Amino acid sequence: MLMTGPAADELADPVGEIDLYDPARYAARSQHGAWHRLRRDHPIWPQETPDGIRFWSVTRYRDVAAVLMDDKNFSSEHGTILAVAAGDSAGGKTINLMDQPKHADVRLPTMRLMSTHTVRNRADQVRARVRRLVADVFDAGGTVDVAELMLHLPMCAVGETIGLPESIFDDLPRWAMAGVAPEDPQYAEGSPAETLRKAHHNLIAVFSELIRYKQAHPADDVVSVLLGLRPDGRPMDAHEVLLNCYSFAMGSVTTTAQVASHLILALAEQPEAWQRLRSTPGLVPAAVEESLRWASPTNHLLRRTNAPVEIAGTRLEAGELVAAWVASADRDDAIFADPYTFDPGRNPNPHLAFGLGPHRCIGGPPAQQVLGVLLEEMIDRLSEFHVAGPVTHLTSNFINGITSLPVDFQPVSARRAAVIT
């Protein structure tokens, strides 16, 4: 999605023009005008999917937070993305699609593997992987498609933690993106249905083999932990473990990479922010949080009401779908001063990019770590970089993604050499 703030004429458009569902709109334009308008005038907004399924949108920070915090009234089991508004077949089986008490049985043991403490112990390994990923381009300079390159960043952070074999680090990101955005031409292999089928086929094949391997060779990783769990008092079967592997792999790949691409694009477009970071590297942690707020890579999170409940001043009956627009909450000027500006020093920054409440992202610490390492490597090795060609955006109402971002990088050494000669 384009990241421009609302244009004056958009704020006067008839609200009937607003469409938060159409995935193509996210490839072609910014939705920030629509969200701004809804926050201002219609904090709860009904719309139908193309299949005629009604969903309510909440767009203000406090309403998005209220929905995400209240898992008693707002259930995840029906599905958490609009693409499966009719109901997700993995409902009740994967960590992100479970309600209490089963959810806690899966979350607590897997969360340990991604705690701040565990992540700190892996810092050297993560830095070595990031260096290998960016070495060619940061050392030699030149033009590279950052969107393509950054797809490999998440595996630097959590590939081993999840238990994935290095042999699939190269292919997994494309399959994951095809699985989350089968309509996008960048990842299409035939029709959207065929693309989805092929992506699932590839992912299921590698996860099935991985599960067989981990059954015989357990280690301290997510897949091995899942194999030993007994949610609801019975062991997870291989199919449930497989579905959870899918959630972890998708959860890491489709988000972390997009924050990195949006961060690089924002810094390329705002050289003053880049220079500020270079001269004040102590801002890196704040800049990472700002990149999370700025990108908010999961645009929405869907919930279904379990009981009659009031939200945004409206009473909803049980069984209603509510889309909590995280990307809108993170531009709410009731919380964030100057929300349409990328400010690498923003503090405080209580963004909702990782969600909130019982399902808040458990991959937050490794994601923050790898984004910080990337920024530090950029500060150490790059003097300047510029967008060097057309930028294209993902066709998806769920993931705020960039599909192509050609950037021309100039390493520090090249600048020094130019000054000397």
Ligand code: HEM
């Ligand atoms: C910048 C990177 C990331 C962002 C923005 C992000 C975003 C999110 C969000 C918004 C949720 C909440 C979903 C909900 O409430 O329905 C979530 C949950 C989750 N994320 Fe992440 N994520 C990121 C990285 C990761 C990584 C690296 C992993 C690692 C495996 C991961 C694994 C998960 C899992 C397993 C859940 C489900 C937690 C639960 O339901 O209890 N994510 N993520």
